[in-house]
Amino acid sequence: MTDQPIDITQFNPVTEGKATILFPKNNEVFYNPVQEFNRDMSIAAIRTWSEIYLQEKKDRIAKKTANITDPVEKQHRVKKMEDRLNPHDFNILEALAATGLRSIRYAKEIPNLRQVVANDLLQDAVDAIRRNIQYNELDEKLVKPNRDDAMRVMYKTVGTDDRYDVVDLDPYGSAAPFVDGAVQAVAEGGLLCVTCTDLAVLAGSMHPETCYGKYAGMPLKGMFPHEMAVRLVLQMLQTSAGRYKRYIVPMVSLSIDFYLRVFVRVYTSPDQVKKAASKIGVMYECSGCHAFAPQPFGKIDLKPNGQEHHTVNSGPPVNSRCDHCANTHHIGGPTWLGSLHNQDFLQKMFSHVEANQDKYGTSERMKGMLSLAKEELDQPGYWTLQRLCGTLHCNTVPMKDLFSAFLNGGYQVSLSHCGPTTIKTNAPSEVVWDIMRCWIQANPVTMKNLGENSPARRLLEKEPKFKADFTRHPDAVGESHKFVRYQINPTAHWGPKARAGKKRKSDTEQ
Ligand SMILES: C[S@@+](CC[C@H](N)C(=O)[O-])C[C@H]1O[C@@H](n2cnc3c(N)ncnc32)[C@H](O)[C@@H]1O
Ligand SMILES: [Zn+2]
Missing domain, CATH: 3.30.56.70 (N2,N2-dimethylguanosine tRNA methyltransferase, C-terminal domain)
Incomplete structure (x- = not known):
């Protein structure tokens, strides 16, 4: 597509944040305002993470070069490290970008962003991304449209220095098919942002076996289905990352309306991967009174010399019948039993939002x-x-x-x-x-x-x-x-919009 003038009469412009996106008038798929909150939160999370991430790199360079007394030598070493670590800017892969609304908002609203790759499998979507880049007066170096299968884009980074600082997965339904690529495509200490909208499956309201098939974990629909859903996804991320000696550290993990969104940092460390056994386990929930008890698979003891000793845990933490009501227990998981959030990160993100209220519609x-x-x-x-x-x-x-x-x-x-x-x-x-x-x-x-x-x-x-x-x-x-703590559905048809069908001729849903 060339930079020919856009025939604006064919489109409905929709503004969200600093982006205005053109939705074709003849398209049955509309902009979904519900996801504005998801995008606002993502911008705030990526901004917060980027400040920490870039500062960590600067600190590393300063520490490594602190003892060099010769100013010329020091400048040379700092430059060399800066070339390798890139402490001044970062990039993002939006693997499933649809019209590019999210990528364009990232480009306009997140400082120090070198490039966001807005990828989609469909030509219609990539055409829309290009049109929207042009309409928003951005260039294709900052928002790079790309047509490919998301998995291929992510797998291409394996074994290279071209991993992405941020990988954002925002699919229709489950992110599970993309996770193996994503955990490998994120740079060291980078941020992996994952949406899943198949909460009916993840929260176990129907077909728990489908949930197991997708996420390798059984849901529990009794007392805390939505937190369990978030934990099942974190378990999947850690289990996938562990295969590559990588581990996740959740920054913010949220169940929101009809979907969930998690932000985790990804690192490489075989030692830390070992700790996954103690952060993952099953959850027992009484089928009568819904009392619950977690059972991590592993246990970490401290040896007299202070070293950690990993062993198989003993259990179960419940009797064969519930102590309170004598019913049997349901077994959920394997699921993530570690922290959902990082307190320091939450505090920084909250302060950022408080200081920038006018920048976020939600x-x-x-x-x-x-x-x-x-x-x-x-x-x-x-x-x-x-x-x-x-x-x-x-x-x-x-x-x-x-x-x-x-x-x-x-x-x-x-x-x-x-x-x-x-x-x-x-x-x-x-x-x-x-x-x-x-x-x-x-x-x-x-x-x-x-x-x-x-x-x-x-x-x-x-x-x-x-x-x-x-x-x-x-x-x-x-x-x-x-604060406004729990959202009351603001419209009659609050929820995910229909997935664009195979016969779709134009832009995809947001
Ligand atoms: C829910 S939409 C993305 C919305 C977007 N992230 C936003 O916030 O505006 C999901 C997109 O994923 C694309 N998609 C589905 N499977 C894909 C694949 N294997 N590789 C790349 N894109 C894919 C679809 O064409 C669709 O445009
Ligand atoms: Zn009971």
């Missing part, structure tokens, strides 16, 4: 989501108010009262970013159920209505050992309450 929600993630306790799984009260058929406990009971008992508690009535706590499950028993002592349920073998009857037949104090605790409300 800044209020970004602040809310990031502050929730910052407050989230770093441990797998959460309880939900609906499940706790639903299992016992009792009146709903006000969240502040419930949080107060944990805090007054000396336990930690937080929300999860996954939902407004979620409860993350370090309290053991017997304490959680004791708190509910105490609530029911003050707000009785009708025992005769409970089935003979129901989890509710079995739970309520026991007396609480832990005496819950529901007196309002001052920390029962986190900082995040100041």
Whole structure:
């Protein structure tokens, strides 16, 4: 396609951030505003990461050359290292770029970006990318359109120095088919950004075997399906990376509306790969009361000389029948049991968004989501108010009262970013159920209505050992309450747009 004038009458221009994208009027596939939040978060995450990444390189050069006293020699060594490490700018591969909206926003809104490769398999998409580059008055050096299979683009980097500092996978549905290429195509310390929109599969609402087939992990749909979905994807990323002596460090891992988005840094270290065994495992969830218990596969002990010793873990952490309600357990995973977020990164990203609110159309929600993630306790799984009260058929406990009971008992508690009535706590499950028993002592349920073998009857037949104090605790409300924390669907048809069909003649969906 040459730089001929664009016949603007054929298109609907849509502006998001600093980009304006032309959508053909005759196309049944429209711009999907839902993904603006995804793109805003991605820009903030990449900006935050790039500041850390480039500074790390500068620090490395400064450290390596600190002891060189001869100024000429020093300048020479610094230059040599700069040529190799490139501490001033970076590049991005958007492997599945559609109209190029995301790449064009990256080019216009992220400083120190040397180049973003906007790749798509389809000629229609690449034509659209070119048109949009031209319309946005960018050049094809900064946003490089490329037509190829995403996997081929990523595999071409293997064994070369041409890996990408950032690889962004934003497919329709699952990113699983692209992960093996992506974990190899990211530079050392680079950022891998992954979207999956097949949450129905990942959260286990149907066909858990399909989830296993795609992600090599079983979902759990009972108590914390959305966090489990995020963890299954992180497990897949680590397992794929481990094959190449690489490991992931999650920076931010989020379940958002109908999709999930994770940002992980990727490094190479056989020693760190060994730790994956202790960060991955299975999750037991009671099929009756939904109490849950993680079981990492590996264990790390410290030897007297301070060295780490890796062993096979022992278990399981539950009895063959649930201690609380005598039901059997479901087994989810293998899944990621390590941290979902990096606190330092979250803080930097939050500060960046606060200082640049005018630059993001969804800044209020970004602040809310990031502050929730910052407050989230770093441990797998959460309880939900609906499940706790639903299992016992009792009146709903006000969240502040419930949080107060944990805090007054000396336990930690937080929300999860996954939902407004979620409860993350370090309290053991017997304490959680004791708190509910105490609530029911003050707000009785009708025992005769409970089935003979129901989890509710079995739970309520026991007396609480832990005496819950529901007196309002001052920390029962986190900082995040100041922000827009949980999105209420803003339109009637909120969700993913249809995938463009095979017969599609023009641009792809955003
Ligand atoms: C959801 S859209 C991408 C949206 C885009 N990332 C954004 O934020 O604007 C997915 C794109 O992936 C492309 N695609 C699907 N399979 C591909 C493959 N194997 N290689 C390259 N592109 C592919 C499709 O043509 C489609 O344009
Ligand atoms: Zn149970």
